[in-house]
Amino acid sequence: MKENALRGPGLLFVVSGPSGAGKDTLVDALRARMPRLRYSVSATTRPPRPGEIEGLSYYFLTPQSFQEIEAQGGFLETKTYNGNLYGTPRSYVEQNLIEGYDVIMKPDVDGALAVQRAFPQAALIFLLPDKFSYLQERLTARRTESNEEIAARLAIAHEEIAQARAFDYLVINEQSNFPGAVDDLEAILRAERHRIHRYDDSTLKRLEHS
Amino acid sequence: MKENALRGPGLLFVVSGPSGAGKDTLVDALRARMPRLRYSVSATTRPPRPGEIEGLSYYFLTPQSFQEIEAQGGFLETKTYNGNLYGTPRSYVEQNLIEGYDVIMKPDVDGALAVQRAFPQAALIFLLPDKFSYLQERLTARRTESNEEIAARLAIAHEEIAQARAFDYLVINEQSNFPGAVDDLEAILRAERHRIHRYDDSTLKRLEHS
Numbered sequence: 001m002k003e004n005a006l007r008g009p010g011l012l013f014v015v016s017g018p019s020g021a022g023k024d025t026l027v028d029a030l031r032a033r034m035p036r037l038r039y040s041v042s043a044t045t046r047p048p049r050p051g052e053i054e055g056l057s058y059y060f061l062t063p064q065s066f067q068e069i070e071a072q073g074g075f076l077e078t079k080t081y082n083g084n085l086y087g088t089p090r091s092y093v094e095q096n097l098i099e100g101y102d103v104i105m106k107p108d109v110d111g112a113l114a115v116q117r118a119f120p121q122a123a124l125i126f127l128l129p130d131k132f133s134y135l136q137e138r139l140t141a142r143r144t145e146s147n148e149e150i151a152a153r154l155a156i157a158h159e160e161i162a163q164a165r166a167f168d169y170l171v172i173n174e175q176s177n178f179p180g181a182v183d184d185l186e187a188i189l190r191a192e193r194h195r196i197h198r199y200d201d202s203t204l205k206r207l208e209h210s
Numbered sequence: 211m212k213e214n215a216l217r218g219p220g221l222l223f224v225v226s227g228p229s230g231a232g233k234d235t236l237v238d239a240l241r242a243r244m245p246r247l248r249y250s251v252s253a254t255t256r257p258p259r260p261g262e263i264e265g266l267s268y269y270f271l272t273p274q275s276f277q278e279i280e281a282q283g284g285f286l287e288t289k290t291y292n293g294n295l296y297g298t299p300r301s302y303v304e305q306n307l308i309e310g311y312d313v314i315m316k317p318d319v320d321g322a323l324a325v326q327r328a329f330p331q332a333a334l335i336f337l338l339p340d341k342f343s344y345l346q347e348r349l350t351a352r353r354t355e356s357n358e359e360i361a362a363r364l365a366i367a368h369e370e371i372a373q374a375r376a377f378d379y380l381v382i383n384e385q386s387n388f389p390g391a392v393d394d395l396e397a398i399l400r401a402e403r404h405r406i407h408r409y410d411d412s413t414l415k416r417l418e419h420s
């Protein structure tokens with residue numbers, strides 16, 4: 001709404017895919033290019049990892065606070081993983097979309113599909129590495145999970161890939177061409193704005209009689 | 211096919227919209243940015259305008275040649291306008307798509323919808339100026355048509371806008387920001403490649419087991 005009367009409300013972009021596909025790095029790089037893009041920070045009850053910052057990496061909540069927010073319908077989607085709760089706060093997303101800002105988030109695959117149910121107009125982007133074996137390499141290099149956790153995440157990855165068809169886009173994060181995946185994502189955000197169903201009839205009428 | 215095994219066959223992009231919307235300038239600018247993009251040259255029986263070049267602007271055919279090609283199914287779509295015949299040659303498009311090249315063309319709106327019937331996978335982009343009144347200004351500035359022809363084209367423009375919903379995308383060619391429309395078009399070409407239905411199941415399987 002701010003820059004262009006033709007824009008209308010903001011668009012919601014959901015980037016997901018298996019753990020280790022490179023969502024965090026990719027979305028960080030995209031946000032650096034697109035300063036107007038708003039990022040939806042997830043909430044979790046798991047303890048912060050080294051370097052993680054409250055309100056930027058996650059909202060770190062006690063289980064009690066999390067459950068109170070959840071009971072009030074304050075999350076778009078929630079998930080339990082490894083005994084910890086994860087959720088996407090609803091109000092930040094809704095408020096920014098109303099104000100005309102595009103919003104991006106990176107929940108897990110189940111979370112992405114839950115967000116799609118809440119916002120059928122959201123554009124869902126599935127991210128994969130160009131080799132499945134890179135998932136294991138990246139999870140190992142991250143050194144934040146045990147071998148058992150990595151094995152569990154790889155098993156989940158196979159289930160997640162089976163859900164890729166429910167997404168709108170697939171981006172391959174090529175190991176040897178990271179900027180290419182950022183370009184792809186940026187192009188998707190720009191192109192989605194122009195899909196014909198994003199324009200209402202009154203906008204078309206206005207253009208015709210101008 | 212040439213550059214990336216994940217690419218598969220080429221994609222077909224159809225840019226259309228009312229006469230005077232800026233299709234020619236926009237597609238020329240896009241082709242300058244994307245040298246791999248193949249351009250489908252239309253055929254016509256109308257005489258060349260000053261500066262038009264055989265095989266680049268159009269294939270200029272006699273009515274007899276045109277009708278022979280048409281009788282052999284050599285056109286994806288044909289149209290009569292002002293007593294002249296126009297058509298999109300089929301073989302150039304089919305051959306380049308098979309070879310993995312993206313192809314762009316700019317038929318009129320009826321032609322675009324005919325191409326969509328022949329290639330349901332084509333991505334159709336409707337182009338409009340940010341003010342309808344610019345159509346008349348541009349047609350007048352072009353000095354290639356009489357006032358009567360311009361009036362006829364503007365009447366057709368209203369009918370054409372009514373068909374915009376059958377397209378996949380709408381791009382607004384803002385008078386004060388021409389590069390923005392080229393950026394939009396370029397983003398659409400890049401993003402379309404990543405829509406999930408562009409990937410077949412074997413590609414997803416290959417990624418999962420790599």
